[in-house]
Amino acid sequence: MFCEIAGRWGGGGIRAGFYHRTGVDIISAMLQAQLGEPMPVPSREGxxxxxxxxxxxxxxxxxxxxxxxxxxxxxxxxxxxxxxxxxxxxxxxxxxxxxxxxxxxxxxxxxxxxxxxxxxxxxxx
Structure with a gap:
């Protein structure tokens, strides 16, 4: 869900839409996953x-x-x-x-x- 082509987050308006729906910054979540850190928990469900x-x-x-x-x-x-x-x-x-x-x-x-x-x-x- 977090990765698009070549292991990157989506472009365009994906980051803003994802944050609006979940309260999670998709870029931070992807970096945390790659660093082996705990994934953020969605703070809302739009x-x-x-x-x-x-x-x-x-x-x-x-x-x-x-x-x-x-x-x-x-x-x-x-x-x-x-x-x-x-x-x-x-x-x-x-x-x-x-x-x-x-x-x-x-x-x-x-x-x-x-x-x-x-x-x-x-x-x-």
Whole structure:
């Protein structure tokens, strides 16, 4: 559960989603396991679901800063600001934003992710 490809924790919004659901930092847990230390015990079991999106863009100037103050946004990591022109992504980890959300159903999570993507893309218009 803690390891993905080549024995690493998941990227994107996996860390934030895992922490939201369990109260355990997946990176610390993986390191503790490799050091032979006791594994952390989850401090909570979230009822809701989580999901994340990675946003890519290139060649167009970002016209305004992105702000999303919704209570269902768990994490929003941005790599661009107003005035930046994102470069062409050459790998999956070259996203310009990673946004993790929570919701009560799969449909709600998908709708919230779509809303985040639309709000972010509007910064380029």
């Amino acid at each position: 009822d809701d679901l989580t999901g994340y999106t990675l946003i890519y863009a290139s060649g167009e100037r970002m016209r305004r800063d992105f702000h999303l103050n919704e209570p269902w946004v768990i994490q929003c990591n941005l790599r661009v600001r107003a005035g930046d022109v994102p470069k062409v992504p050459t790998a999956w980890d070259r996203s310009i934003a990673a946004i993790t959300v929570r919701g009560e159903t799969e449909d709600q999570v998908a709708e919230r992710l779509a809303a985040c993507e639309e709000a972010f893309q509007s910064c380029f218009r």
